[in-house]
Amino acid sequence: MTEEIIIAGFGGQGVLSMGKILAYSGIMQDKEVSWMPSYGPEMRGGTANVTVILSDDRISSPYLKVFDTAIILNQQSMDKFEESVKPGGILVYDPNGITHHPTRTDIKIFQINGSKLAAEMGNKKIFNMVVMGAFLKIKPIVKLENVLAGLKKSLPERYHHLIPLNEKAMKIGMNNVTPYQVASQFAHN
Amino acid sequence: MSELKLMKGNEALAEAAIRAGVDAYFGYPITPQTELIEYLMSQKTEERTGMVCLQAESEIAAINMVYGAASTGKKVFTSSSSPGVSLKQEGISYIAGAELPAVIVNVVRGGPGLGTIQPSQADYFQSVKGGGHGDYKLYVLAPSSVQEMSDFVEDAFDIAFKYNAPVLILSDGLIGQMMEKVELKPQQKRRTDAEVIAQCGSWATTGKTKDRERNIITSLDLQSEKMEARVHRLLKKYEQMEKEDLRFEKINCDDAEYLIVAYGSSARIAQKAVEIARSKGVKVGLLRPITLFPFPKKQLFDLADQVKGILSVELNAGQMVEDVKLSTEFKVPVEHFGRTGGIIHTPEEILEALEQKIINNGSIRHHKTRESSIL
Numbered sequence: 001m002t003e004e005i006i007i008a009g010f011g012g013q014g015v016l017s018m019g020k021i022l023a024y025s026g027i028m029q030d031k032e033v034s035w036m037p038s039y040g041p042e043m044r045g046g047t048a049n050v051t052v053i054l055s056d057d058r059i060s061s062p063y064l065k066v067f068d069t070a071i072i073l074n075q076q077s078m079d080k081f082e083e084s085v086k087p088g089g090i091l092v093y094d095p096n097g098i099t100h101h102p103t104r105t106d107i108k109i110f111q112i113n114g115s116k117l118a119a120e121m122g123n124k125k126i127f128n129m130v131v132m133g134a135f136l137k138i139k140p141i142v143k144l145e146n147v148l149a150g151l152k153k154s155l156p157e158r159y160h161h162l163i164p165l166n167e168k169a170m171k172i173g174m175n176n177v178t179p180y181q182v183a184s185q186f187a188h189n
Numbered sequence: 190m191s192e193l194k195l196m197k198g199n200e201a202l203a204e205a206a207i208r209a210g211v212d213a214y215f216g217y218p219i220t221p222q223t224e225l226i227e228y229l230m231s232q233k234t235e236e237r238t239g240m241v242c243l244q245a246e247s248e249i250a251a252i253n254m255v256y257g258a259a260s261t262g263k264k265v266f267t268s269s270s271s272p273g274v275s276l277k278q279e280g281i282s283y284i285a286g287a288e289l290p291a292v293i294v295n296v297v298r299g300g301p302g303l304g305t306i307q308p309s310q311a312d313y314f315q316s317v318k319g320g321g322h323g324d325y326k327l328y329v330l331a332p333s334s335v336q337e338m339s340d341f342v343e344d345a346f347d348i349a350f351k352y353n354a355p356v357l358i359l360s361d362g363l364i365g366q367m368m369e370k371v372e373l374k375p376q377q378k379r380r381t382d383a384e385v386i387a388q389c390g391s392w393a394t395t396g397k398t399k400d401r402e403r404n405i406i407t408s409l410d411l412q413s414e415k416m417e418a419r420v421h422r423l424l425k426k427y428e429q430m431e432k433e434d435l436r437f438e439k440i441n442c443d444d445a446e447y448l449i450v451a452y453g454s455s456a457r458i459a460q461k462a463v464e465i466a467r468s469k470g471v472k473v474g475l476l477r478p479i480t481l482f483p484f485p486k487k488q489l490f491d492l493a494d495q496v497k498g499i500l501s502v503e504l505n506a507g508q509m510v511e512d513v514k515l516s517t518e519f520k521v522p523v524e525h526f527g528r529t530g531g532i533i534h535t536p537e538e539i540l541e542a543l544e545q546k547i548i549n550n551g552s553i554r555h556h557k558t559r560e561s562s563i564l
Contacts, residue, residue, distance in 0.1 A: 020368065024195050027370050033195065035368035061461035062367050063454075065535040154195065 001031075001056050003141050004064055008038075008049035008081050009073025014128030018071075019050035021132065024150030025142040026054040034062040047076050054141055071135055073114075075099055092135050092177070102180070105187045109180040110138055117172050126169040133173025144170065192373050198338040199224035199296060199365040201373075202268075202358070205339040207234055209346060210377040212263035213241040215254035220306040221362035222270040222296035238379055248273040252280030252293075259289040260406040262389030264346055264380075268294035270362075271312050272303055274320075281355055282321025285423070286408030288392075290349035292342070293327075294358045296365040299531040307531025308362030308454060313508035316359050317482045324420050326427050327357040328434070329481040331452040335369035343374070348434060352426045353392070359481060361504065363454035363533060427482075436479035437488060441467065445474025447547055448492055449539070450513050451502040452478045455527070459502045461536035462543070473543065481509070486516040493517035498547035502539055503527040522550060 005022070009015045019035050026033040031054045038049040051067075053059050070081045072093040078100065085091050087106045095101070096115040112134035118127040136142065147170065151163050196204065203225045206214065214234075216226045226244065234240035245251035251267050258265040269277060274295045284291050297312045299305035316329050328348050330341045338360060345356040380388070386395045394404050410416035438456075441463055442448070451459040456477040466473040476492065478485050493499070498521050501510035510525035517523060526542035528534045 020195070023368060027193055027195055033368075033370050035195070036363070037366065059369075060464055061458040061536050062369075063363070063458055063533050063535065064461070065537050 003054045004067045005052045005069045006049060006067045006081055007071040008077030011046050011048040013073050015048045016050050018128040018132055019052045021150055022052050024154045025147040028146035028149045029142050031055060032059050034059045036062040069139060071131060090138060103182055103186040103188050105182055110177050111180045112173055112177045117176055126165060129166045129169035130173040133170030134177035137174040137177050194371055194373060195368050196335060196371050197224050197366055197368050198335045198360060200228045201335045201339040201371045202342055203228040204373060205342040207232060207238055207240060208374055208376045209343045210379040211240055211266060212379055213258045213265040215243050215245050215251040216268050217245055217248045217251050217273060219270045219273045221298055221365050222268055225268050248276040252277040255291050256280055256284050259284060259291040260394050262385045262393030262395055266292035270296045270298045271300050278321035282323050282325060283408045284355045285325035286323060287406050288353045290353050291355045292345045292349055293355060297361040305531040308504060308533060309531060310361055310453060310455060310504040313505060316357055325423055326482050327355055328430055329357045329359050331359045331479060331481050332364055333453050333456045335371045338364060339371050339373060354426055361454050431483040435483040435485060437485040438477040438479060440475040442474035442476060444472055446472040446497055447543060448474050448476060448496040448499045449502055450476045450499060452481060455502045455504055458534060458536055459539055462539040465536055466540060484512050489513060489516035493520040496521060498522040500543050500547050501525045505529060
């Protein structure tokens with residue numbers, strides 16, 4: 001098993017920490033992992049992205065052009081990374097703030113209204129964990145218990161009381177992710 | 190007990206240094222190396238192991254503190270990134286001339302000048318061709334993973350003390366700032382003063398006793414014969430390094446028709462390119478020099494009899510390619526590919542370059558027809 005993921009959005013949305021939690025969960029599940037934050041000209045303009053790879057084998061390049069899964073959290077990232085999903089791959093996105101929805105029909109597309117659900121939970125910061133739950137529902141590459149174990153290991157002890165909130169957010173994400181159908185007039189491969 | 194952690198390369202190197210029982214670190218912050226000094230400071234090393242960690246007033250001060258501390262037989266290291274390492278070159282030359290064990294870490298960024306804070310491998314020439322003045326070389330280790338950032342600290346000190354010579358760990362902004370799983374070694378005790386004297390008493394300034402001559406640390410020798418003898422002594426060490434301490438990794442080389450040579454971060458990306466090429470039936474191999482000096486000359490010379498062409502992939506405008514050409518003695522076409530300015534090449538770009546520069550050019554020379562498409 002090798003899963004190559006790009007997570008992309010605005011700085012401050014928890015993109016990098018979501019990648020870190022995913023990577024830590026991978027370690028808990030005995031996977032090889034790599035986490036590489038965005039580099040190069042794409043950093044300009046306040047977008048942040050991270051490439052996370054989980055694999056049963058030694059990971060070669062931590063830096064990639066195409067991905068199995070893209071988790072997209074703003075329009076700039078949609079413009080940049082929709083085309084980077086491998087045919088047959090997965091695109092998960094938060095429709096909040098998206099004006100041009102994805103149009104590819106050779107990949108599987110899902111929506112998760114993470115920002116709205118996090119606001120309803122009364123904690124916007126938990127947004128990234130709602131999205132994480134949505135992704136893990138579609139691709140259960142790590143078990144929920146290993147995500148929680150990863151959180152426990154990566155968070156300082158003073159934040160451990162927040163782990164149940166993170167668990168709740170992931171479950172809400174899992175229960176609210178929906179397939180997105182590209183309208184036929186926009187469809188392209 | 191070893192333990193698994195998710196760490197940045199810079200942090201893993203810093204933690205490994207503490208665990209290796211290093212006595213002192215002197216440095217100065219610069220992106221993309223700053224996590225290293227930041228991590229060391231956060232660990233309160235004086236409480237943990239008694240290791241001294243000091244932010245010097247400049248890179249030049251830091252390397253001269255290393256010079257001084259190394260003179261006493263202590264395990265000492267410094268780190269910086271490209272512009273800072275340029276500042277250290279005078280001190281590095283003195284340390285090499287005075288034959289002292291020390292470790293220098295360069296987390297390379299793009300240049301020349303202040304350049305960019307993004308990853309680069311443009312300091313290859315500086316690292317393996319001297320850098321500072323005089324007839325000296327550094328033993329250069331090029332880690333290509335976070336695990337190697339951790340493992341190479343102890344290896345570097347072993348070499349430094351085996352030869353009484355400075356060792357460079359040549360990393361870059363990619364390996365320094367990415368996170369991977371790393372298995373940390375158990376904590377070792379720092380050597381006691383008695384152990385330092387037992388190991389280094391014959392040359393180090395550990396305090397003169399009545400029963401021995403003074404130990405003098407200097408790189409100056411105004412008697413030409415004595416200075417030439419010193420240079421010859423250095424050359425002997427470098428020959429011995431080439432015989433005993435060369436390190437490299439061959440990936441898919443056994444049946445390779447084409448070869449990529451790459452080190453550090455480029456080797457990781459090139460390995461993905463090899464995987465893609467192999468999945469399309471194109472027999473590409475990868476030779477990864479782990480030490481840049483000593484360089485795997487003989488391995489390349491031999492592979493040149495087997496492959497149709499070689500692509501040297503580096504994040505620079507073409508530096509290691511010269512050593513690849515020298516090693517293969519022009520038996521096969523050797524070309525360079527690399528991005529600069531902080532841009533990282535993708536595996537697909539490497540394959541495209543391999544196809545254009547080596548496979549197609551090679552076939553024009555030997556077969557007249559285009560034989561395969563990798564992409």
